[in-house]
Amino acid sequence: MSKKIIELNNVTKRYNDVTAVDNINLYIRENEFITLLGPSGCGKTTTLRMIGGFEEPDEGDILFDGVRINDVPPYKRNINTVFQRYALFTHLNVYENIAFGLRIKKVPKDEMDRRIKRMLKLVELEGFETRHVDSLSGGQQQRVAIARALVNEPKVLLLDEPLGALDLKLRKEMQIELMNMQKNVGITFIYVTHDQEEALTMSDTVVVMNKGIIQQVGTPVDIYNEPENRFVADFIGESNIIEGIMHEDYLVEFSGRKFKCLDKGFQQNEPVDVVIRPEDIDITEPDKGLIQGVVTSVVFKGVHYEMMVEGGGFEYMIQSTDMQPVGVNVGLTFEPEDIHVMKRGS
Amino acid sequence: MKNRAKFLAYPYLVWMAIFIVIPLFLVLFYSLTKGNIHDPSSLSFSLESYARVFEVNYLKVIWKSFKLAFISTLFCFVLGYPVALIISTVKAKYKSILLMFFLVPIWMNFLLRTYAWMSILSPNGFINRLLSFLGLPTLSIMPGQTAVVLGMIYNFLPFMVLPIYTVLSKIDRSVIEAAMDLGANKIRTFFNVIFPLTVPGIISGITMVFMPAVSTFVISRLLGGNKELLIGNLIEQQFTVQRDWHFGSALSIILMIMILISMAVMSKFESDNDNGGAPTW
Ligand SMILES: Nc1ncnc2c1ncn2[C@@H]1O[C@H](COP(=O)(O)OP(=O)(O)OP(=O)(O)O)[C@@H](O)[C@H]1O
Numbered sequence: 001m002s003k004k005i006i007e008l009n010n011v012t013k014r015y016n017d018v019t020a021v022d023n024i025n026l027y028i029r030e031n032e033f034i035t036l037l038g039p040s041g042c043g044k045t046t047t048l049r050m051i052g053g054f055e056e057p058d059e060g061d062i063l064f065d066g067v068r069i070n071d072v073p074p075y076k077r078n079i080n081t082v083f084q085r086y087a088l089f090t091h092l093n094v095y096e097n098i099a100f101g102l103r104i105k106k107v108p109k110d111e112m113d114r115r116i117k118r119m120l121k122l123v124e125l126e127g128f129e130t131r132h133v134d135s136l137s138g139g140q141q142q143r144v145a146i147a148r149a150l151v152n153e154p155k156v157l158l159l160d161e162p163l164g165a166l167d168l169k170l171r172k173e174m175q176i177e178l179m180n181m182q183k184n185v186g187i188t189f190i191y192v193t194h195d196q197e198e199a200l201t202m203s204d205t206v207v208v209m210n211k212g213i214i215q216q217v218g219t220p221v222d223i224y225n226e227p228e229n230r231f232v233a234d235f236i237g238e239s240n241i242i243e244g245i246m247h248e249d250y251l252v253e254f255s256g257r258k259f260k261c262l263d264k265g266f267q268q269n270e271p272v273d274v275v276i277r278p279e280d281i282d283i284t285e286p287d288k289g290l291i292q293g294v295v296t297s298v299v300f301k302g303v304h305y306e307m308m309v310e311g312g313g314f315e316y317m318i319q320s321t322d323m324q325p326v327g328v329n330v331g332l333t334f335e336p337e338d339i340h341v342m343k344r345g346s
Numbered sequence: 347m348k349n350r351a352k353f354l355a356y357p358y359l360v361w362m363a364i365f366i367v368i369p370l371f372l373v374l375f376y377s378l379t380k381g382n383i384h385d386p387s388s389l390s391f392s393l394e395s396y397a398r399v400f401e402v403n404y405l406k407v408i409w410k411s412f413k414l415a416f417i418s419t420l421f422c423f424v425l426g427y428p429v430a431l432i433i434s435t436v437k438a439k440y441k442s443i444l445l446m447f448f449l450v451p452i453w454m455n456f457l458l459r460t461y462a463w464m465s466i467l468s469p470n471g472f473i474n475r476l477l478s479f480l481g482l483p484t485l486s487i488m489p490g491q492t493a494v495v496l497g498m499i500y501n502f503l504p505f506m507v508l509p510i511y512t513v514l515s516k517i518d519r520s521v522i523e524a525a526m527d528l529g530a531n532k533i534r535t536f537f538n539v540i541f542p543l544t545v546p547g548i549i550s551g552i553t554m555v556f557m558p559a560v561s562t563f564v565i566s567r568l569l570g571g572n573k574e575l576l577i578g579n580l581i582e583q584q585f586t587v588q589r590d591w592h593f594g595s596a597l598s599i600i601l602m603i604m605i606l607i608s609m610a611v612m613s614k615f616e617s618d619n620d621n622g623g624a625p626t627w
């Protein structure tokens with residue numbers, strides 16, 4: 001595993017009486033694509049701004065390559081940022097926007113030219129050198145912003161919801177482009193989004209935050225399949241979250257019966273939350289199901305149907321291509337590995 | 347819808363015709379004629395008035411008007427830019443108080459303000475009494491060019507501060523952060539990002555100070571005594587004392603042309619700055 005390039009140790013940031021970031025601990029490895037994910041106001045931007053040097057933590061330390069950088073100003077950090085609303089220099093053309101950082105570093109003219117050419121190629125804006133940035137589309141401006149940051153070859157690139165203002169199609173394209181760029185240039189990306197799908201698609205590591213607190217850190221697959229608490233399960237994808245009791249290792253009770261599962265390490269008879277993803281539940285004949293219920297609603301979602309089935313004291317959401325009409329009695333089945341048991345949160 | 351909107355513009359067009367276009371043509375007409383203005387049959391085409399404008403003593407007055415207006419504008423810029431910068435960076439609650447300091451004098455009558463300066467600067471005015479009270483030699487700046495320039499700066503400074511402040515306060519904070527993110531320290535950020543972005547504000551500030559300063563006659567009469575005639579006074583005298591409307595009109599037209607040329611040069615300067623070319627590093 002590559003080394004830790006950035007570490008946040010017990011970092012807290014308050015604005016007046018709002019605790020925007022609450023005692024977080026996090027490390028970021030070199031060349032990682034890490035995403036901070038969470039609902040609006042959970043402290044993602046604040047975390048990013050502290051790494052970029054635009055805010056100073058009230059408590060705790062931020063380390064870069066093992067060196068404390070809490071009070072190092074942004075212009076002395078080997079970190080560049082792609083701002084949410086691009087923040088391009090409207091008095092300069094595309095070339096000069098990208099050249100800004102290089103001119104400050106007094107990079108020789110021919111090398112500067114070469115690097116900017118390469119960047120323009122990377123972001124597919126060749127021939128746009130003399131264009132005025134105001135005359136570019138949102139997606140093109142976004143790419144200028146990325147080129148302007150990347151051309152400095154920082155060790156770490158911070159991106160604050162860089163695709164937030166783009167339409168869905170362009171967003172998907174840019175997601176792929178960004179992922180490719182990150183692989184090609186070998187720079188650590190710290191990415192902020194509140195779009196869970198974007199986070200799962202793009203990242204090596206996802207950090208789920210809520211109310212200034214880190215809820216879970218893990219790979220997209222881990223986060224999706226093994227949510228650590230109710231918040232994560234709820235925020236990432238659709239889920240059925242059922243209250244249950246963990247009788248013993250590998251045996252959990254909910255919806256009025258006991259199920260085998262793969263989870264262990266809980267106290268005997270500990271109250272727990274159980275997560276089952278809607279796509280993991282299959283519909284069968286009523287007598288073949290683990291739980292019996294009645295279909296209460298059906299919505300066609302394009303690829304699949306989304307059905308609500310009332311049974312076992314809970315309304316289960318099921319996503320399936322196998323449609324059953326409203327009012328029909330059905331059975332629900334799932335495998336032990338589809339059951340995820342979590343500690344009951346507050 | 348479109349037609350109705352046009353219709354709404356008619357009253358303004360009529361207003362413009364009566365009070366701007368027609369007088370302008372009258373001024374042009376008088377400047378190009380000679381004779382008795384009260385007896386239309388005596389009027390005949392003549393460039394005599396324009397020729398007189400180029401007499402040395404009149405050229406001197408024009409030159410002085412432009413010189414004093416230029417000096418005042420320069421001082422207004424040098425003093426006003428930092429003020430605008432400070433107002434735009436202080437906390438929101440102090441911002442309005444600071445702005446008030448600059449706006450309240452504008453609400454006061456222009457003449458009153460200038461009379462106030464008279465009583466401050468006059469030979470036995472506030473400053474000199476203070477100086478003699480302290481046992482220091484007194485100054486004699488009024489009447490004189492210094493007093494005129496001071497009066498212009500005082501009266502027109504807000505018109506420099508306001509447009510620059512407006513542009514400054516519209517600059518997105520994230521643009522400044524972007525500059526710092528790309529390695530620019532505070533000084534570079536100012537010269538490479540903030541200052542170029544405020545050029546439009548500077549241009550309108552200069553315009554709004556220079557134009558009234560070059561054509562003023564009140565400030566120069568009150569603070570300059572009879573010594574410091576400016577082109578404004580000259581024009582005023584032609585219409586009030588000398589009753590030579592032809593020469594007054596010619597002077598007005600010349601002044602207008604010179605202001606237009608200055609503005610054209612300014613806006614050329616602005617569009618040059620705006621071409622997205624390499625900044626001056
Ligand atoms: N400059 C500030 N002054 C006061 N409060 C602030 C400031 N910046 C952020 N906050 C508060 O800190 C909290 C976290 O804000 P932050 O911008 O980090 O959220 P976020 O996760 O980026 O949200 P979003 O997805 O909406 O951008 C919010 O409650 C916000 O109101």
Ligand SMILES: [Mg+2]
Nearest residue numbers: 044045046160
């Ligand atoms: Mg944010």
